[in-house]
Amino acid sequence: MxxxxxxxxxxxxxxxxxxxxxxxxxxxxxxxxxxxxxxxxxxxxxxxxxxxxxxxxxxxxxxxxxxxxxxxxxxxxxxxxxxxxxxxxxxxxxxxxxxxxxxxxxxxxxxxxxxxxxxxxxxxxxxxxxxxxxxxxxxxxxxxxxxxxxxxxTDYEQMLLRWLARPGIILLDSLVLWYYKKTNEALYSSLMKRSEELEAANTSKNFFIRVTNHELKGPLNAIHEISQTLLLNDEVDESPSLKPLAEDLYTASTTAMQEVTNVLDMSQIEAGKINQVDNSSINIRQFLMNLCKVHQYTANRKKVSIVTEFHDQLPLTIISDKAKLTKVMSNLLVNAVKFTAPKSRVTLKAYVKDGLLYMAVKDRGKGIERERLHTIFDPFETEQNNLMEGSGLGLFITRHFIELLGGEITVNSDPKEGTVFTLHMPLIAGQEEPKVTQPAIAPADYSGKKVLICEDDEISQVYLAKFLERAGCATLLADNGANAINLAEQEMPDLMILDSHMPVMSGRETITHIRNHPHLAHLPIIVISGDAYSGESEELLTAGASEYLLKPVNFRTLSDVMRKYLTSPVNNKRLPPAQAIR
Known part of the structure; x- marks a missing residue:
């Protein structure tokens, strides 16, 4: 053998x-x-x-x-x-x-x-x-x-030959069939093994991305809070040398969170977990203007202005998925600001044509090479500039979300005039909302209001407390759920800000314990979390959370939410606009 x-x-x-x-x-x-x-x-x-x-x-x-x-x-x-x-x-x-x-x-x-x-x-x-x-x-x-x-x-010779030859021919034919059967079985076995290996690798990759995302969002959230604290500081605001540094820190933290979120979005898209559309009513003009305010801080670094153009036919409200539309327009604005020429402008135009809603973002940069236009929406396609380099996932995610919303996105580029990204999607007009006169922002006056901060990241804890103390709140600090409950029983706070991932006692366990407590059951709880796609928000809101905010915590967003539960408004002086980034 x-x-x-x-x-x-x-x-x-x-x-x-x-x-x-x-x-x-x-x-x-x-x-x-x-x-x-x-x-x-x-x-x-x-x-x-x-x-x-x-x-x-x-x-x-x-x-x-x-x-x-x-x-x-x-x-x-x-x-x-x-x-x-x-x-x-x-x-x-x-x-x-x-x-x-x-x-x-x-x-x-x-x-x-x-x-x-x-x-x-x-x-x-x-x-x-x-x-x-x-x-x-x-x-x-x-x-x-x-x-x-x-x-x-002779007939004898013919019969003898026939019975000698036939078995040999049949044996060789059978060998061919056996070989094909063996080959197919080997290929199937190899395919199944490779499939299992890829599945295991993909599971490990998604776990790594999710864990890394959570671990990164902690320090990035702290940096973001520090940058906002600096922007609120009167000495920094009046200093020509310190104010640009504070704005740069805010821009860098925003950009870092955008990239981290893009990577998480990509993994969720690959896993088929971002295919649901959650429609709601959106005041489209206000929505787009708020986004422009967010990205104007980054644009200020290059002395770039972001302007909006709204056509008269544009309805006041539309029905769409606000989260996905936010991601789409944020990615387009980030790219436009990144690649436009210094001291130029970025234009965001919204109009209605043939029953469709069109939105276009135009920069005044050097344009995109013609041969790259057909690959610009592919994952990991990116360009470098003198400010920063992205992951190359933003436009891929943008196209995916637009297609989920039933629309399309196109790009046109001219080296002399810049690049314009145009998207169109079905227009579903919402109900007209009554105009409400916004009250003037009063000075901070939360004297006597106690806010319990339950956050295991010490830096985030300190700077969140600084913001609240600036608003007149008395702050109570706890680094885990068990300590938070003990402190709440002793001090009876007016509001609780709770990190969802805590040692000793999880956010869900803490909420459940408080809702079952005879003296704390009505305590408003604002949850902050770094998990965008785990389904955690529905779980915690069902458990009894009053509000659910995603990191990085934007102080203006937090201020708006706190106003619902505390009687006096928070001073919004120079607060950066509410974040459009998950």
Whole structure:
């Protein structure tokens, strides 16, 4: 057996798996054909004394041994063609000397199957099949117009040949079928193994992204809070040297959170978890103007102004998915500000045409190369500028979200005029909302109001407390849920700000305990979290949370939410606009 195994594997050293499979197939078919041909010639000679068949059988066996030699010399392509030519030649010869006594055409199944097994390239397969088809035509021609004379005379010799030849032909045909079955099973097994490996890798990747996202959002949230605290500081506001640094810190923290969120969005899109559309009524003009205010802080670094143009036909409110539309327009504004020329402007235009809502964002940059326009929406496609470099995921996510909303996005670019991204989507007008006069922002006056901050990140805890103390609140600090409950029982705060991920007692457990507490059940709880897609918001709101905010915590957003639960408004002086970033 070891000798046969070595013969079958001859010539397979230092070749890839696909080539090795083909070489072994050639060797195995050559060895089986060699044995069958030799046995056929010898047995038939012993029974009939026909020397011509013995000579033909041994000659074919010697030629087939040459196929094995070619493979041992690493002449694999020549070996494959040699086998095809030898077997086809023997079919022509034996079909001639044996006339129509045996069904030679049964052997053509072997040849067509071998052509597909032995060659990887379609060109060689077609040549091999062509040789086999030519052989079939020659056999049919010889049957009608004999050019090779038959040698068998008696009925006994014909019957003997028929029963000797048929098993050999059937065996070779069966070998082809067995090989295909074995190959398919091996491919299926390999496919399933690879699929399991990819599934495991994808699960690990998503877990890593989610954990990394959570771990990054903690320090990034702290940096974001520090930047907002600096912007609120009177000394910083009046200092020509410190104010730009504070604005740059705010812009950098915003950009970092945008990139972290983009990576998380990408993983969720790949997992098919962002396919649901949650429609609500949106005041489209106010919505777009607020977004522009958010990104104006970044634009200030380049002395760029963001302007809006709204056509008269634009309805006051529309029905759409606010979160996804926020991500779409934020990504477009980020790109426009990033690539527009310094001291220029970015234009956001919204209008109605043919029953569709159009929104276009135009910059005054150097444009995008024509050959890159068709790949600009592919993942990880990015360009560098002198300010920052992104992950290349923003436009891919933008297109995905727009398509979920039933729309499309296009891009046009001119080196002289810049780039404009235009999206259009079905226009569903919402109900007109009554105009409400916004009250003037009064000075901070939360004297006597106690706010319990439950946050395990010490830096976030400190700067959140600074903001609240600036608004006149008395702050109580706890670094886990259990301590927060004990402190709440002692101090009876007016409001609680709770991080969802806490040691000792989770955010959900803390909320449940408070809602079941006879003296704390009505305590307003504002949850802050870094999980955008885990379904945590619905879970915690169902458990009893009053509000759910995502990190980074924007002080203006927090101020707006606190106003609902505390009687006096928070001083919004110079607060950055509410974040449009999850």
């Amino acid at each position: 070891a000798i046969l195994r070595n013969i079958i594997r001859t010539g397979t050293q230092n070749v890839d798996e696909i080539a090795k499979h083909a070489i072994i197939a050639v060797n195995r078919f050559s060895l089986v054909s060699l044995i069958l041909t030799s046995c056929f010639g010898i047995v038939f000679y012993l029974l009939t004394g026909e020397l011509q068949i013995l000579a033909a059988g041994l000659t074919e066996a010697a030629l087939l041994a040459g196929v094995l030699w070619l493979n041992s010399r690493h002449k694999h392509l020549w070996a494959s063609y040699a086998y095809i030519c030898i077997i086809n030649g023997s079919l022509v010869y034996f079909s001639g000397i044996l006339a129509a006594i045996i069904e030679v055409h049964l052997a053509f199944l072997l040849m067509f199957g071998a052509s597909l097994l032995f060659f990887q390239k379609d060109k060689h397969r077609m040549i091999s099949i062509g040789i086999t088809a030519l052989t079939l035509l020659l056999c049919e021609y010889n049957y009608s117009y004999p050019f090779i004379n038959p040698i068998l005379k």
